[in-house]
Amino acid sequence: MSLPLMNIIKEKYQSKKVLVVGLGLQGGGVGVAKFFAELGAKVTVTDKKDRTQLLVSIEVLKDYPIEYHLGGHILSDFEASDVIFKGPSVPWTIPEIVAAEKKGIPVEMELSFFAKHFPGKIIGVTGTRGKSTTTHLIFNLLKLSGYPVYLGGGLPGISTINYLKTLEEKDYLVAELSSFSLSGFHRAKISPHIAVFTNIYPDHLNYYKKMDEYLYDKKAVYFYQKKDDSLIINKSLLKYLENPKSSVLEFNSKDFPGEMVYLKGEHNAENAAAALKAAELLKIDREKAIKIISNFKGLPFRQEIVGEKSSVIFVNDTTSTTPTSTIKAIESFKDKKIVLILGGNSKNLPWEELIAELDKVERIVLLSGSFTNEILDTLQTVLSRKITAKTYDDLSEAVEEAYRLARELHGGYVLFSPAATSFAMFNNEFHRGKEFNRTVEYILNN
Numbered sequence: 001m002s003l004p005l006m007n008i009i010k011e012k013y014q015s016k017k018v019l020v021v022g023l024g025l026q027g028g029g030v031g032v033a034k035f036f037a038e039l040g041a042k043v044t045v046t047d048k049k050d051r052t053q054l055l056v057s058i059e060v061l062k063d064y065p066i067e068y069h070l071g072g073h074i075l076s077d078f079e080a081s082d083v084i085f086k087g088p089s090v091p092w093t094i095p096e097i098v099a100a101e102k103k104g105i106p107v108e109m110e111l112s113f114f115a116k117h118f119p120g121k122i123i124g125v126t127g128t129r130g131k132s133t134t135t136h137l138i139f140n141l142l143k144l145s146g147y148p149v150y151l152g153g154g155l156p157g158i159s160t161i162n163y164l165k166t167l168e169e170k171d172y173l174v175a176e177l178s179s180f181s182l183s184g185f186h187r188a189k190i191s192p193h194i195a196v197f198t199n200i201y202p203d204h205l206n207y208y209k210k211m212d213e214y215l216y217d218k219k220a221v222y223f224y225q226k227k228d229d230s231l232i233i234n235k236s237l238l239k240y241l242e243n244p245k246s247s248v249l250e251f252n253s254k255d256f257p258g259e260m261v262y263l264k265g266e267h268n269a270e271n272a273a274a275a276l277k278a279a280e281l282l283k284i285d286r287e288k289a290i291k292i293i294s295n296f297k298g299l300p301f302r303q304e305i306v307g308e309k310s311s312v313i314f315v316n317d318t319t320s321t322t323p324t325s326t327i328k329a330i331e332s333f334k335d336k337k338i339v340l341i342l343g344g345n346s347k348n349l350p351w352e353e354l355i356a357e358l359d360k361v362e363r364i365v366l367l368s369g370s371f372t373n374e375i376l377d378t379l380q381t382v383l384s385r386k387i388t389a390k391t392y393d394d395l396s397e398a399v400e401e402a403y404r405l406a407r408e409l410h411g412g413y414v415l416f417s418p419a420a421t422s423f424a425m426f427n428n429e430f431h432r433g434k435e436f437n438r439t440v441e442y443i444l445n446n
Contacts, residue, residue, distance in 0.1 A: 005117060006165055014040040019077055021097070022087020023047045023057050025427050030057045031159025032085045032110050037064040044081075046073050053427075081105055085113070088154065088180035091207065109184030110161050111153060111175065116188055117164055120171035123278065124153070124191070126182060126221045127198025127234075129325050130271045133263070134198055135176040137275040137296055144292050145284045147172055154178045156430055177221060179204060185220040194281060195222040196232045196274050199267075200240065201324040205348040215240060222246060232277045234270060249277045258294040264303060265332035272296075301433040303329055303417075307444045311411025312403055314440045318416060318433030322347065323354035326419035330357050337412030339402045343367035343391070344420030344432075346374055354419060358383055362409055365402045368393040369424030393425065395432065399439040 018036040023029040023045050037043045043066045047054060050071040058068065069077055078084060078096040084107045086097060097107055115122055125135045135153065142149040150167065152160035153175030160175065167173070175192070177185075185191060200215060208214040222231040225246035233241065235252045253269035256276055260268055272293045279289035298304060306314040313336070317329045321344075330338065338361040346369070355378055358364060364379070364387045366372050372391060379387050388405075392398035402414040422432040 005119065009117065009164065010039045013083070015042065016082040017042045017044070017080060019043075019081040019084045020045045020087075021047075021073070021078075021084060022090045023049075023054050024087055024089075025054070025057055026154075026156040026430075027057075027159055028110055028154070029087050030060050031162050033061055033066055034064060034159070035161045035164075036085075037061070037066055043067070044069060044077055046070070046077055048072055075099060078105070079103055083108060085110060086184075088178060089207070092183065107187075109181060109187075111177065111181045112184035112188040112190060114152075114160050114164060114173075115185065115190050115192065118167065118173065119169040120167055120173060121194070122192040123172060123174045123194040123196065124177045124221050125175065125196040125198065125274075126177045126179070126218055127196075128201040128203045128322070129328065130198040130267055130274075131176050131178075132299055132319070133268065133302060134196060134271045134274050135174055136299055137271060137293055138196070138278045139174040140296055141275055141279055141284065141289060141292050142172060142174065142282070145279075145282075145288070147282070149174060152176075154181055179214055179217040180207075182220040183217045185224070186217065189224050191220060191222055191224040191229070193225075194230050194232065194278065195225060195246070196278065197221055197234060197237055198271065198274055199234050200237060201322065202349045203322050203324075203347065206346065230281055232274055232281070234274070249281065251277050256290075256293070258290040260293075261295055262297045265328060267328050267332075301430060303332055306437055306440045309403075309444050310407055312406040313411075313413050314399075314403075314443075315413050315415045315417075316433055316436050316440075318418065318422070318429045318436060320417040320419060321421050321429055322349055323351045323419045324349075326417045327354055327357045329415060329417040330360055333413050333415055334360060337362045337406070337409045338415050339363045339365065339406045339409070339412065341365045341367065341398055341402050341414065341416045342419055343372035344369040344418045344422055345424045346371035347421060351375055351419070355379070355382065358386070361386065361415075362412070363402075363405045364388065365398050365405070366391045367395065367398055367418060367420075367425065369420055371420035395425065395435050396439045396442075399436060400443070403443055 018041040020033045046069045073096050078100040125131045139151045149172040229246035232249045235250045251273040253266045255273040301318045304316045340361045343366045422429045426432040
């Protein structure tokens with residue numbers, strides 16, 4: 001009889017030198033470091049951020065014998081390792097990774113490593129927009145239908161690798177899969193048992209040289225599926241489909257017959273339709289599935305209604321880090337006047353469509369950052385009457401100004417949908433979202 005899974009993994013990695021590249025602040029790097037430290041591996045963490053920037057993550061690991069080399073990478077750390085675990089946003093092309101691979105040192109990623117070892121079923125969700133919402137919709141659907149199901153992937157605060165300690169063959173994992181994490185699936189030549197592909201728009205072109213590279217990584221969600229596996233795909237993506245070996249189920253926004261109580265917009269109807277297709281595959285009662293999906297309350301920081309004062313409704317859409325996602329948000333909240341808080345750092349994405357869409361908002365409050373600098377001349381030329389004279393490097397001030405402008409309009413939405421990354425002012429979009437909510441809370445209570 002074979003040893004239990006964790007004994008096999010422990011036997012392989014105990015006393016081995018494991019290098020974690022990219023500790024980060026969302027929990028993934030922390031989870032990997034903890035997992036291997038508990039197995040008795042010699043864990044070293046390297047990150048370009050310094051100790052002060054990573055203090056929250058380091059504090060979680062304070063009881064483990066982990067070595068830290070921060071503020072940059074050291075080539076000898078890579079070349080002396082037995083195995084390297086690369087963080088999602090660390091490029092495969094950095095010189096240290098390239099040198100390690102030339103020496104034959106395996107370079108793994110958390111989610112593809114998990115997928116190789118997990119004995120249960122994985123439902124993997126990817127797409128430019130909607131993957132977090134769709135992941136939670138499907139998880140919620142399975143949980144309320146009595147399935148032994150867990151939530152994982154690239155969601156903040158979740159360590160997927162640590163599920164290997166407890167999960168069994170009967171268990172399901174619903175995982176959000178970014179293009180970054182899917183690059184690891186390509187290398188491992190593995191795909192989830194059920195793949196869900198919501199949509200594709202330009203994104204991460206500050207990381208990828210061109211759109212084709214981004215799309216290639218996304219395709220790993222289904223590329224290595226077997227004939228007994230399934231792909232749930234938006235009809236708009238069929239033109240990109242490349243030799244699927246699994247069964248293919250198509251969907252679009254019209255395929256969800258229910259009424260979404262809390263979620264707005266056509267994109268959320270698409271997310272609901274994808275979840276309903278998953279229910280069909282898993283033979284969950286259709287009427288029950290429609291009811292569960294219809295009543296899903298949505299996620300924090302994704303078109304989240306935070307509160308209302310003086311007929312002004314505050315909407316937190318901090319996870320909008322692309323022009324496309326801001327277009328979707330404007331479309332979702334077009335029933336009232338909008339004061340839009342916009343801007344941050346650039347991902348080198350096309351923004352011309354967004355400029356055209358901004359004609360639908362009443363006023364625009366700008367945040368500092370490289371994306372804002374890219375679009376400012378155009379905004380001053382075509383929308384000068386809508387934009388604030390000042391570009392804000394303090395989010396609290398920007399929210400206060402947006403609230404003032406919305407009151408002048410006798411109500412409507414203060415829509416925080418930046419269309420850009422948060423790194424000009426914050427650690428990440430969730431840090432930015434919490435700051436927005438903190439300011440709104442102050443306004444609501446004063």
